[in-house]
Amino acid sequence: METAYAVSGLHRCVTITVDRWGIAHIAAQNRDDLFFAQGYNAARDRLWQIDLWRKRGLGLLSAELGPGYVEQDRANRLFLYRGSMRDEWAAYGEGAHAIARAFAAGINAYIDQVADEPALLPPEFPFLAMQPQKWAAEDVVRIRTHGLIRNLRSKLLRAHMLARGLDAVDALRQKRTPKTPVRLDPGFPIEDVPLAALDLHALATAPVTFEKARLNARIDEIGRWRTPASAGGAEGSNNWAIGGAHTSTGRPILASDPHRAHAVPSLRYLVHLTAPGIDVIGAGEPAQPGIVIGHNGHLAFGLTIFTGLDQEELYCYPAEGESGYRHGGETRNITRIREEIAVAGHGSVPVDLEFTHHGPILHRGGGGPTLVAVRSVWSEPGSAPYFHATRLIGTRDIAGFRRELDGWSTPPVNFVCADIAGDIAWSPAGRAPIRKGFDGLLPLAGAPENEWGGFTALSARYGRTNPECGFIATANEANVGDDGEAPVGFEWTEPSRALRIDALLAGRTDHDIAASCAFQNDQTSLVAVRMRALIAQHTRRGAGADRALDLLRDWPGTMSADSAAAALFEIWWTRHLLPALLLQVSEDPSLFTCVSPLDPAAALDLLETPERGPWCDANFARTLADAWTEASERMGDDPARWAWGRLHGIAFAHPLAGLGFMPERKARRFGVGGTDSTIAAAGYGADGFSVTTGASVRMVIDVGNWDESRWINTPGQSGDPRSSHFDDLERPWADGAYVPMLYRQDAVDAAAERRFTLTPVPDAGLSRSTR
Numbered sequence: 001m002e003t004a005y006a007v008s009g010l011h012r013c014v015t016i017t018v019d020r021w022g023i024a025h026i027a028a029q030n031r032d033d034l035f036f037a038q039g040y041n042a043a044r045d046r047l048w049q050i051d052l053w054r055k056r057g058l059g060l061l062s063a064e065l066g067p068g069y070v071e072q073d074r075a076n077r078l079f080l081y082r083g084s085m086r087d088e089w090a091a092y093g094e095g096a097h098a099i100a101r102a103f104a105a106g107i108n109a110y111i112d113q114v115a116d117e118p119a120l121l122p123p124e125f126p127f128l129a130m131q132p133q134k135w136a137a138e139d140v141v142r143i144r145t146h147g148l149i150r151n152l153r154s155k156l157l158r159a160h161m162l163a164r165g166l167d168a169v170d171a172l173r174q175k176r177t178p179k180t181p182v183r184l185d186p187g188f189p190i191e192d193v194p195l196a197a198l199d200l201h202a203l204a205t206a207p208v209t210f211e212k213a214r215l216n217a218r219i220d221e222i223g224r225w226r227t228p229a230s231a232g233g234a235e236g237s238n239n240w241a242i243g244g245a246h247t248s249t250g251r252p253i254l255a256s257d258p259h260r261a262h263a264v265p266s267l268r269y270l271v272h273l274t275a276p277g278i279d280v281i282g283a284g285e286p287a288q289p290g291i292v293i294g295h296n297g298h299l300a301f302g303l304t305i306f307t308g309l310d311q312e313e314l315y316c317y318p319a320e321g322e323s324g325y326r327h328g329g330e331t332r333n334i335t336r337i338r339e340e341i342a343v344a345g346h347g348s349v350p351v352d353l354e355f356t357h358h359g360p361i362l363h364r365g366g367g368g369p370t371l372v373a374v375r376s377v378w379s380e381p382g383s384a385p386y387f388h389a390t391r392l393i394g395t396r397d398i399a400g401f402r403r404e405l406d407g408w409s410t411p412p413v414n415f416v417c418a419d420i421a422g423d424i425a426w427s428p429a430g431r432a433p434i435r436k437g438f439d440g441l442l443p444l445a446g447a448p449e450n451e452w453g454g455f456t457a458l459s460a461r462y463g464r465t466n467p468e469c470g471f472i473a474t475a476n477e478a479n480v481g482d483d484g485e486a487p488v489g490f491e492w493t494e495p496s497r498a499l500r501i502d503a504l505l506a507g508r509t510d511h512d513i514a515a516s517c518a519f520q521n522d523q524t525s526l527v528a529v530r531m532r533a534l535i536a537q538h539t540r541r542g543a544g545a546d547r548a549l550d551l552l553r554d555w556p557g558t559m560s561a562d563s564a565a566a567a568l569f570e571i572w573w574t575r576h577l578l579p580a581l582l583l584q585v586s587e588d589p590s591l592f593t594c595v596s597p598l599d600p601a602a603a604l605d606l607l608e609t610p611e612r613g614p615w616c617d618a619n620f621a622r623t624l625a626d627a628w629t630e631a632s633e634r635m636g637d638d639p640a641r642w643a644w645g646r647l648h649g650i651a652f653a654h655p656l657a658g659l660g661f662m663p664e665r666k667a668r669r670f671g672v673g674g675t676d677s678t679i680a681a682a683g684y685g686a687d688g689f690s691v692t693t694g695a696s697v698r699m700v701i702d703v704g705n706w707d708e709s710r711w712i713n714t715p716g717q718s719g720d721p722r723s724s725h726f727d728d729l730e731r732p733w734a735d736g737a738y739v740p741m742l743y744r745q746d747a748v749d750a751a752a753e754r755r756f757t758l759t760p761v762p763d764a765g766l767s768r769s770t771r
Contacts, residue, residue: 002755005113009036009105010760016041019751021739022717022725025272025281031095032102034275035289037758039106042269043132044756046286046719047110048124049265051132053287056208057143062349063342064130068217071226073341074351075204078360081142083381088141091382092391093407097137099390103289104135122720127661128210140288140387144378145204147385147411150307151491152374153198155314157595158182159442163190168585173595175602176490177308177478182441192365193316193443195594196227197372200362203228207263210656219346235260235693236493237304238520238679239293240473240501241416241424243466247511252418252703255516256293256302257695258283259681264652264667265719265726266696270711272743273393280393281706281743283697283713290390293699295709297743298396300701301417306428307476308489309412309458310440311377313433315358316370317446325356325371328447332357334371356446373446377431377455383409398425398465405429405459412458414474418703425465426472428458428480432488441490458488471505473498475679494601496526496677504679513708516700521736522679527600528557528569534607535620543621548572548628551639561645561673567635570644570675570689572627578603580619596686600677645671648684650691652715652730665721670734680736698738707747710738 012029014037019025024041028034042050055061058080059073081088089097111132114120125131154174161170162184170182184190206228214225237258244250260267271291272281282294293302317325324331335355340348354361358375365372377383388408395401397419405415405427412430433440434453444450462480464472476493504519505511535552539545548568555565579592581603606612635642651667672691676683683693702708714733718725732739742748 001753002757004757004759006761007040007109007113007758008761009109010758012760014758016044016756016758017748017752018754018756019742019748020753021729022723023270023272023742024717025274025742025748027274029275031275031278032098034273034278035099035102036106036109038271038273038289039103040110040758041106041271042286043107043110045717045723046265046269047114047132048122049719050107050287051130052208053146054135054139054143055133057145058139059341060133061208062344064344065128066215066217066344067219067222067346068214068225069208070222070341070343070349070351071200072203072206072208074353075200076143076145077339077351078200078353078362079145079204079378081144081379081381081384083379085138087381088384091407091409092388096387096390099289100140100387101137104137104140108134123662123722124656127656127659141384144384146285146287147378150312151310152201152312152314153195154491155441155443156193156195156198159184159188159190159193160195161595162442166586166591169582169591169595172582172585172598172602172606174491175494175599175605176441177492178482178487178490180439180441180487180490184442185445188443188445189316189365189370192370193363193372194365197363197365199227200360201374207261208655210659212659215659219343219349222349235305235683236307236476236497236676236681237695238473238475238497238501238681239302239304239414239416240471240505240516241300241302241418241426242505242511242516243418243424243470244422246470246509249512249702249705251705252300252422252424253511253513253516254295254300254302254416254418254701254703255520255699256416257520257698258293258303259683259693259695261693262650262652262691262696262714264654264715266713266715268697268713270697270713270717272748278394281741283699283711284389285386286719288386290393292386292389293697295701295703295706296393296395297706299398299401299417299419300703301392301401301415302699303413303415304474304476306412306414306430306458308478308480308487308492309428309430309432310489310491311410311412311431311433313358313375313440313450313452314443315356315373315375315446315450316365316443317356317373319364319369319371325446327357328449334361358446372443375452377433378410380409380431382407383431385410397421398423402427402459402463406457408457408459414479416472416474418701420704423466424472425463426474427463430458431455432458432461435486439487439490461485461488469506473501473505475501494599494677496600497679497681500524500526500679513700513702513710517698517710517736517738519679520695520698520700523559523673524679525557525559525675525677527573527604527675527677528555528559528566530604530608531569531573532557534616535624538613538616539620539624540617544625545621545628547639548624559644559673559675559678561648561671562643563673564639564642564644566644566673567642567647568627568631568639570648571631571634572624575630576623576627577619580623581606584615584619593686643671644673647689648672648682648691649689650682650734652727654721662721665726668730670730672734696733698733699741700738701741706743707740709741709743711741712738
């Protein structure tokens with residue numbers, strides 16, 4: 001089917017070819033039209049998602065959704081970029097403003113089209129009495145709260161643990177690499193800084209929720225919605241590049257599967273962008289121009305989060321009345337901005353946004369004597385998450401790619417890349433604060449000696465090209481050693497996935513695309529493998545755990561959906577053994593909710609120490625027996641009917657499903673394997689085993705023979721529940737399958753399902769013809 005639209009704002013004709021999997025291939029005759037068409041297409045497929053993203057980020061939800069969203073609007077306005085837009089655009093380099101302007105104009109053109117053809121309006125808008133709003137170029141970059149803002153809570157939680165003498169609990173909660181002692185200043189006002197001091201920060205970074213009570217909230221219930229619910233589950237990613245000498249074709253292979261919170265529609269969007277000098281295909285976020293993982297016909301690139309880099313500081317200051325604070329020996333004025341938040345049915349609500357010279361004030365402790373504020377790299381010019389990727393898509397080789405990374409600010413990432421010359425490389429990217437005399441592991445007093453001394457670029461400090469082993473892989477682990485300088489951070493993801501990837505990639509010279517696809521779906525848990533050895537060593541028969549021992553004896557540690565042993569192990573590990581271990585360390589059972597999930601690496605290190613042997617002897621059999629009882633209660637008395645996928649599954653439910661929205665689109669549940677410690681990551685929250693995080697996108701690229709590449713995006717490309725591409729990819733995704741990553745024009749044409757032609761009509765609105 002072919003449809004033509006005349007669109008005001010274009011310079012030349014553009015075609016959007018949608019293949020049978022819902023993936024858009026956009027071809028333009030110049031860069032401005034290309035990014036215009038990308039914005040138009042993002043709105044065509046994901047209008048409600050990106051409209052909600054913008055309103056959340058700018059603090060505009062309450063105007064349509066009511067009083068239950070005022071606190072979230074206030075929180076997001078606190079974290080908007082409020083610096084110079086001239087500095088902001090300059091930080092991204094030449095052409096950045098033009099890209100954002102074209103992208104926003106394309107979104108607006110589609111909104112105009114929807115106004116002319118109301119049938120195109122996604123059904124969520126009338127269901128919630130919402131309307132899409134026009135974008136400005138600045139909206140693309142000013143919003144910061146959709147990024148991965150990481151460790152403020154960890155700093156504050158550590159301070160509370162140390163204040164109570166619970167150093168061992170904090171070490172079990174989060175392993176520090178490199179290992180370093182921490183000491184809380186005896187004068188630090190911890191009693192004035194509760195964990196609730198970070199509620200506004202958590203609310204600003206939380207997704208929008210649609211509870212009936214929230215949508216029906218009264219104006220006097222605004223404060224009820226200040227604390228967000230936690231979705232739970234660990235976020236991370238995997239990527240690797242394999243040199244041609246280790247593949248069956250002699251060409252490099254690059255694989256990337258970013259792990260984030262699952263959502264409907266997906267956080268990611270697959271797209272192919274073509275114009276003179278640009279032919280790039282990959283995945284990005286629908287509200288952002290360009291892509292962040294993929295290839296451009298010369299170079300393939302994938303990323304993971306460089307989790308160790310600490311880009312935030314939590315400062316506490318004595319207040320000086322209502323309008324000032326002490327910074328060392330100096331009194332400074334609070335910057336106060338009065339804004340009106342429009343509220344549906346209630347006019348508007350005035351709010352005061354307060355800032356120190358470091359950043360937003362989150363809390364006034366103890367009735368006012370202590371102020372708590374945050375400084376973040378995210379507030380610096382040039383720090384819109386992922387926007388700098390628009391500089392990367394035109395690079396032709398690894399050297400050029402790495403040069404462009406010097407300007408990358410947030411989020412901190414590990415890029416791996418491979419080019420058609422056969423080179424592979426790793427380069428982290430991100431802006432690292434320079435700390436002198438402090439390490440950032442705890443909240444700090446606001447004082448001159450605790451100021452950052454500027455920034456360094458990760459890409460200038462670390463990197464590796466063509467290693468002797470023939471491959472490069474990252475999985476959020478501590479992958480930088482001691483280089484004689486101060487560490488960039490201490491809190492990393494436990495290394496199970498990274499070690500498993502290394503084991504699968506090492507020692508082979510016959511790697512192919514199918515093998516890397518299989519590796520992305522690998523469900524072996526090295527946590528389980530290490531624990532099986534301890535179980536055999538410390539569990540006595542006849543102590544009530546014989547049935548558990550029999551079930552686990554020959555199990556290889558694979559967390560497959562059909563495995564009874566996997567179900568028993570995960571129940572035991574997360575719900576019985578780890579709480580027992582924490583209780584042995586702290587003697588306070590209430591702490592488990594506060595510090596969960598514990599760090600598997602820290603727990604394993606502790607359990608494997610010889611002095612912990614007697615405790616293991618005394619507790620393994622008891623906790624295994626308790627886990628068997630719980631498994632029986634959950635899945636029945638017959639272990640032959642047990643399966644990890646019966647407990648651990650995912651249903652891609654629409655965020656409005658709880659309100660009765662489109663009941664005919666009832667989500668299907670898929671039992672899935674894996675955990676957050678397997679390459680096929682499938683994290684879950686503390687309140688059950690339902691999967692909340694993982695790789696919605698998986699991508700494996702044949703560098704040089706591009707059309708042999710494979711990818712997948714769940715549940716589907718479209719965000720419109722009326723579309724056939726809303727959830728058509730969820731079953732193949734759940735099965736570990738992929739679809740072709742089509743690149744050549746003839747391959748795209750052969751798989752075309754629909755084609756849109758956009759033609760320029762200056763100042764003439766929109767018209768359509770279909771044939």
